[in-house]
Amino acid sequence: MEALGLLLHGFAVLLTWKTLVLMMVGLVLGIFVGVLPGLGGPNGVAILLPLTFTMDPTSAIVMLSCIYWGALFGGAITSILFNIPGEAWSVATTFDGYPMAQQGRAAEALTAAFTSSFIGSLVAVLLITFLAPMISSFALKFGPPEFFAVYLLTFCSFVGLGREAKHKTVISMSLGLLLAGIGMDTVSGNLRMTFGSSELLRGINFLVAVIGLFGISEILLTMEERLALRGHAASISLRVVLNVWKDLPKYWVTLLRSSFIGCWLGITPGGAIAASFMGYNLAKRFSKDPESFGKGRIEGVFAPETAAHASGTAALLPMLALGIPGSGTAAILLGGLMVWGLNPGPLLFVEHKDFVWGLIASMYLGNVVGLVLVLTTVPIFASILRVPFAAVAPMIVVSCAIGAYAIQNAMFDIWLMLGFGVVGYVFKKIGIPLAPFTLALVLGNRAEDAFRLSMIGSGGTLKVFWSNGLVGSITTLAIVLLFWPVIDGLLARVGWTQRTRAT
Amino acid sequence: MTLAAALCGTPAFAGWEPTKPVEIVVAAGAGGASDQMARMMQAAIQKNNLMKQPMVVSLKGGASGAEALMYMKSSEGDPNKVLIAYSLIYMLPLSAKIPFNWRELTPVSVIALDQFVLWDNSEGPKTVKEFVAAAKAASAPFKMGGTGSKREDHVLTVFLEQKTGAKFSYLPYKSGGEAATQLVGNHTESNVNNPSENLEVWRAGQVRPLCVFDKERISYTSKVTDTQSWADIPTCKEEGVDVQYLMLRAMFLPGKVTPEQQAFYVELFHKVTQTTEYKDYMEKQALKPIFLTGKDMVQFLEEDDAINKSLMTEAGFVAK
Numbered sequence: 165m166e167a168l169g170l171l172l173h174g175f176a177v178l179l180t181w182k183t184l185v186l187m188m189v190g191l192v193l194g195i196f197v198g199v200l201p202g203l204g205g206p207n208g209v210a211i212l213l214p215l216t217f218t219m220d221p222t223s224a225i226v227m228l229s230c231i232y233w234g235a236l237f238g239g240a241i242t243s244i245l246f247n248i249p250g251e252a253w254s255v256a257t258t259f260d261g262y263p264m265a266q267q268g269r270a271a272e273a274l275t276a277a278f279t280s281s282f283i284g285s286l287v288a289v290l291l292i293t294f295l296a297p298m299i300s301s302f303a304l305k306f307g308p309p310e311f312f313a314v315y316l317l318t319f320c321s322f323v324g325l326g327r328e329a330k331h332k333t334v335i336s337m338s339l340g341l342l343l344a345g346i347g348m349d350t351v352s353g354n355l356r357m358t359f360g361s362s363e364l365l366r367g368i369n370f371l372v373a374v375i376g377l378f379g380i381s382e383i384l385l386t387m388e389e390r391l392a393l394r395g396h397a398a399s400i401s402l403r404v405v406l407n408v409w410k411d412l413p414k415y416w417v418t419l420l421r422s423s424f425i426g427c428w429l430g431i432t433p434g435g436a437i438a439a440s441f442m443g444y445n446l447a448k449r450f451s452k453d454p455e456s457f458g459k460g461r462i463e464g465v466f467a468p469e470t471a472a473h474a475s476g477t478a479a480l481l482p483m484l485a486l487g488i489p490g491s492g493t494a495a496i497l498l499g500g501l502m503v504w505g506l507n508p509g510p511l512l513f514v515e516h517k518d519f520v521w522g523l524i525a526s527m528y529l530g531n532v533v534g535l536v537l538v539l540t541t542v543p544i545f546a547s548i549l550r551v552p553f554a555a556v557a558p559m560i561v562v563s564c565a566i567g568a569y570a571i572q573n574a575m576f577d578i579w580l581m582l583g584f585g586v587v588g589y590v591f592k593k594i595g596i597p598l599a600p601f602t603l604a605l606v607l608g609n610r611a612e613d614a615f616r617l618s619m620i621g622s623g624g625t626l627k628v629f630w631s632n633g634l635v636g637s638i639t640t641l642a643i644v645l646l647f648w649p650v651i652d653g654l655l656a657r658v659g660w661t662q663r664t665r666a667t
Numbered sequence: 668m669t670l671a672a673a674l675c676g677t678p679a680f681a682g683w684e685p686t687k688p689v690e691i692v693v694a695a696g697a698g699g700a701s702d703q704m705a706r707m708m709q710a711a712i713q714k715n716n717l718m719k720q721p722m723v724v725s726l727k728g729g730a731s732g733a734e735a736l737m738y739m740k741s742s743e744g745d746p747n748k749v750l751i752a753y754s755l756i757y758m759l760p761l762s763a764k765i766p767f768n769w770r771e772l773t774p775v776s777v778i779a780l781d782q783f784v785l786w787d788n789s790e791g792p793k794t795v796k797e798f799v800a801a802a803k804a805a806s807a808p809f810k811m812g813g814t815g816s817k818r819e820d821h822v823l824t825v826f827l828e829q830k831t832g833a834k835f836s837y838l839p840y841k842s843g844g845e846a847a848t849q850l851v852g853n854h855t856e857s858n859v860n861n862p863s864e865n866l867e868v869w870r871a872g873q874v875r876p877l878c879v880f881d882k883e884r885i886s887y888t889s890k891v892t893d894t895q896s897w898a899d900i901p902t903c904k905e906e907g908v909d910v911q912y913l914m915l916r917a918m919f920l921p922g923k924v925t926p927e928q929q930a931f932y933v934e935l936f937h938k939v940t941q942t943t944e945y946k947d948y949m950e951k952q953a954l955k956p957i958f959l960t961g962k963d964m965v966q967f968l969e970e971d972d973a974i975n976k977s978l979m980t981e982a983g984f985v986a987k
Contacts, residue, residue, distance in 0.1 A: 307854030308838070348730035351839050353762050353816030354986070355730070362737045362766075366729030572729075617838050621810050621854075 167294050174521030178529060183226055186219075187526065190227040191534050194234015195541070199241050208235055209493050209500075221506055222522040228500060229480070229523060230530045232493050233285070236476050237538045240277035240469060245270060253472040256444040260457060260464025267460050271401065274542055275408040280419065280466040282535045284474035287423035288430060289527045292481045296513060296524070308617035309628045313638035315611035318603065320646035328597040330649070336596045340604025343368045344612075351616045363576040370605045372568045372577045373584045377598050379564040380585025383557050385592060405539065408462075415466050418447050422467050426474025431482055443471025477527060484512055484520060683927035685720045685747055692750045694735035696728040696842055700781065700863050704916060704948070705751050708936075711944035717935055731815050733759055736767045742921040746928035749775065750919045754819055757975040761985045762817035769972075773920040774964050775932045778940060780955040781914040783823055783880040784900060786865050787857045788850055788873070795877045795906035798857070802833035805856075811835040812846035812855035817984040819914055820846075823859045823880060825982040826910045850874055861914075862897065862953035878903035880912045885953050897953045912978075913955065915971060917964070933960045 178184075197208030208231050216224035239254035244261035257277060264273035306314075323333050346357045347367030358364040412419075422443035429439040447467035448457045457464050476493070483494040506516055513520050568581035591598055622628035630636040644651065691709065695701040705724045712718050725748075727735035732755045739750045756769040785795070792798040802809040811827075813820025816839040824837045838855055840846045843864030849855050850865075851873040858865070859880070868874045870892055878901050879885055885897040903910050918936055920929060939945055940958050949956055959967050979985050 304848070304852035307849060307852060348733060348763065349816075350731060350841055351816055353731070353818065353821075353839070353984075355733075355763050355765075362741075365737060365765075366734045613841070617840075620836050620838055623807060623836075 167296070170517065170521045171293055171525060173517070174523075174525030175529075177222060177518050177522040178226065178525045183223055183522075183526075186223050186227040187230050187530055187533065188537075190230025191234040191530065191537055194231035194236075195238035195241075195534075195538060196234070197231065198235035198238020208232075209497060216500065221501070221516070222519050224500065225497070225519065225523050226526045226530075228497055229526060230534070232476065232497070233527075233530045233534045234537075235493075236285075236473050237278060237281055237534050239472075240281065240465075241274065241538075241542065244273045244277060244465075253440045253476070254468075256440040256468035256472075257465060259444065259468075260459070260461050263458070263460035264462070264465070269460065271404045272408055272462065273465050275405050275539070276462050276465040277469045278535055278538050279408060279412070280422075280470040281473040282531055283419055284423050284426050284470035284472070285477045285527070285531045288427050288474040288477035289524065289531070291427050291478060292524055292527070295481065296485060296520070305634055308614045308621060309631065309635045310638065312611060312614035312618050313629055313635050313642060315607050315614060317638055317642040317645065318607060319611070320642040321648075322600050322603060324645040324648035328595070332596045333600045336591070336598065337600040337604045340601040341608040341612075343373070344605050344608025351613055351620075363574070366572070367609075368580070368605065369572060369577065370602065372581050373605055374602055375564045375568050376581035376584025377588035377591075377602065379560065380582060381588025381592060383560055384585065384589040386553065387557065411462075415463055417450075418463055418467050419470050421446060421450075422470035423474045426471040426476075427478040429471075430475035430478025439475035440468035440472040444468040480523075480527075484523070683746070683925065683931050685718065685931070687747045688721045688723055689718070690723055690725045690748045692735050692739060692748055693724060693726050694728065694732035694750065694752065694755060696726065700843065700861055700952070701751050701753060701916075702726060703863065703952075704779075707944055707948045708751075708939055711939050711942040712935070714944065715938070715942050717938050717942075731755070731759065731763075731818075733763065733765045733767075736765060739772055739919065739921050740767055744923045745921050746924045746931075748921055749932060752915070752917050752919050753781070754914045754971075754975060756919075757972050758818055758979060758984075761976065761979050764986045769919070769968065771922045773922060773924050773929050774968065775918040775920055775929065775960065776936045777915055777917040777957055777959040777964050777967060778936060779916040779949060780957050781861050781863075781916055782885060782953055782955065783819065783859050783912055783914070784862055784865070785827070785857060785859055785877040785880070785903065786850060786869075786874045787877060788853055789875045790853075791856060791875065792877075793875065795901075795903065795908060798877055799831045799833050799908070802831070802835065802856070808834040808836045809856040810838055810854070812838050812840055812849050812858040813860075814841070814843050814846060815839055817979070817982075819912065820859050822978050822982050822984065823910065823912055826912075826978070827859075827908065830908050830910055847874070863951075866891070866952070876900045878906045878908065880910055881955075882911055885955075887950050887953055889950070915967075916954070917968075 193212065194208060209228050212228065212231060216227060219227070236253075240257050240261070243254040243257040244265050247258050247262040261273045261277065264270065319337065322337065323330055344367070346364055347355070348365065349356050355365065422439075425442050425446065426439045429442065444464060444467050447463055448454050451457065451463065479494040480497070483497060501512075506512060506519060564581065565578050568577045569575065588598060591601070618628050622631075628635075629639040691705040693701045693705050702724065709722045709724055712722050727738050735750060736756065736759065739748065742748050750772065752769070756767075759765045760767050785798075787798055792801045811820075811824045813824065815821070821837055821839065824835050827833070828835055835857075838846075838849070840849065843860045846855070846858045846860055847865050847868050850858050851868050857877075862885070865874055865876075869876065872892070876895075880903050882902065882904065884902055885900065887897040890896050918932065920932060937958065937960075940956075948954070976985075
């Protein structure tokens with residue numbers, strides 16, 4: 165197998181002391197940001213990104229992706245112990261995890277969460293390992309129309325598959341697209357919406373926006389809600405771990421289903437949040453005893469955690485192979501790739517084998533090391549939450565400000581970040597989702613350029629988006645996904661009518 | 668002869684030295700020609716101990732490089748920043764009305780001239796004549812890939828149209844690398860990339876150089892591919908298309924630095940041009956060696972500015 169050879173090569177790239185140390189550092193930092201309610205995977209990665217500017221790309225991505233794995237693991241800790249989801253994708257974990265902790269089964273719940281995270285991730289990495297080389301041979305088929313079709317697919321699936329109200333997703337996305345237009349327009353060579361300001365010349369940096377939108381706004385919300393942190397003591401003994409693992413095979417259907425949902429939603433940009441809810445809901449729907457869910461059933465921890473972690477991992481595949489991120493964190497990693505001088509996209513697999521396979525190898529190793537690390541450090545991380553919020557909050561704000569400044573060494577960006585913090589707060593208050601906004605800010609420019617280049621090349625006809633099998637099927641799929649709620653409704657009605665006829 | 672001119676303008680001893688790390692400001696994205704050149708100079712300076720302070724590369728490619736220009740403009744009096752400039756210093760103020768004038772910066776030296784080559788896919792026409800004929804006969808205009816809008820590549824495309832009568836659709840990509848990949852994937856019919864931008868795909872046999880936009884052939888005769896060297900590429904004029912364009916690569920300090928500080932950098936970059944790293948780089952990237960400082964440099968810049976301005980005006984790219 166070609167993939168196995170390349171993977172072994174990846175391990176060879178990875179197994180140096182420097183990389184291994186960075187991996188540990190990344191995992192610990194990641195668990196830390198995962199545990200803190202104000203910070204999350206995207207914020208953690210965004211804030212720490214400038215630290216990696218001087219590293220070589222492989223070390224940098226290993227460290228940042230380990231922050232990501234760490235955050236995925238860490239998110240479960242607060243959900244279970246405190247009923248505070250450290251991450252949006254661990255909301256579903258609280259449903260059964262917290263009741264388990266209340267019943268004194270915290271250790272069991274944590275072990276279940278970490279183990280299922282590990283399994284979900286492993287399934288997704290296997291998928292990446294064997295799909296990636298196929299995707300890279302696709303490489304050169306992508307011209308402007310194909311790129312645009314893929315971006316369209318991303319935008320459409322956010323609207324069509326997202327859980328939020330459709331009009332709110334569209335509003336959020338449109339605002340993002342508007343802000344993405346600021347700065348130099350490469351196609352016409354003109355400046356847009358800069359109003360004579362030289363600060364606006366370079367456009368709105370999406371990292372600055374992300375730190376403000378997620379980090380600062382979360383702090384504002386937490387302040388308002390006067391969050392009191394009350395924790396359950398937890399420690400994990402080897403006996404509990406082994407007991408949970410012994411029972412694992414019983415839940416293979418749930419684990420497999422959640423892994424599949426996670427991979428699917430990770431590759432199409434449904435994201436870990438959607439995946440965790442879908443995993444939980446489906447586990448409940450197919451359970452023989454749905455009533456017991458929400459009262460401390462271990463399956464209710466397995467299902468969302470497996471899906472969230474599978475999705476978080478799988479989200480890196482489209483980011484690497486096509487240059488489109490499947491999650492917020494992947495979007496930030498994508499920005500990182502460009503900073504390190506790598507062009508994410510089909511050719512990455514051809515031109516930067518060390519980087520890609522080093523990263524994939526780090527996914528295997530990072531998850532094994534991460535699992536051991538979280539299982540052994542739970543009591544320490546739980547104690548963070550005993551520090552008063554009043555002491556933690558200023559530290560988070562300062563780290564956000566440093567992060568925003570360091571991206572372009574511009575004071576203006578700190579003001580921008582604070583502004584976005586307020587915007588994020590208002591959005592959350594009125595229920596406008598932030599993810600479409602971020603996505604549009606990251607991809608808006610590229611989508612616009614790809615569309616206009618397609619138009620120039622085709623002489624202005626939209627037929628170019630159906631001019632060959634590849635671009636045609638992506639565009640059609642995009643439109644199907646956009647109208648998915650309608651189509652799904654129709655299908656359900658047909659199914660329902662058939663069933664009533666049968667009875 | 669250019670080197671002789673350079674030596675006259677170089678003082679034997681410079682009294683000032685940087686006390687902080689020096690930033691090379693690159694007005695383009697990572698991996699582009701400017702970035703590669705900056706990293707080559709960084710390595711040459713470090714390996715040969717030409718300066719006590721370290722040199723760091725700082726990428727300011729935002730707004731098609733305007734970010735770097737504004738950054739230099741606002742760093743008046745700071746002798747720890749050097750810009751590695753190219754023809755955008757003339758073109759951007761004209762096309763996008765950026766409030767910038769290179770005369771406000773302190774010129775240090777012109778260090779190289781970059782060539783432009785007409786390339787097509789290796790499955791495409793084999794000579795300029797066949798290429799032009801195919802472009803004219805095509806039902807839809809040939810697609811010409813390039814970097815940015817209303818810049819060197821775009822100007823060349825307009826003049827190619829004027830001289831041959833063929834029509835092209837110009838597709839502005841974000842970088843020369845992207846333009847190269849798109850040509851390989853047959854999404855465009857041609858591009859006018861710099862040698863360095865298409866070097867790897869040429870060596871891989873995926874693209875073919877048709878002609879070079881200069882009055883003489885490139886001087887490097889060692890083989891680049893199995894059969895061809897840079898010197899084997901005919902000039903466009905030889906092939907009956909009289910279009911010429913060379914792009915400067917020059918170093919600038921911010922405005923209002925002292926003559927001692929300027930002299931230090933003139934000396935520094937003169938030493939850089941003597942290193943093997945620089946010489947190897949020039950040959951590998953098929954750059955034209957040149958070294959100008961002082962009055963010669965200013966005179967060169969003024970003439971070059973005038974040429975660029977008239978080309979931009981003629982192409983209709985000057986913003987009203």
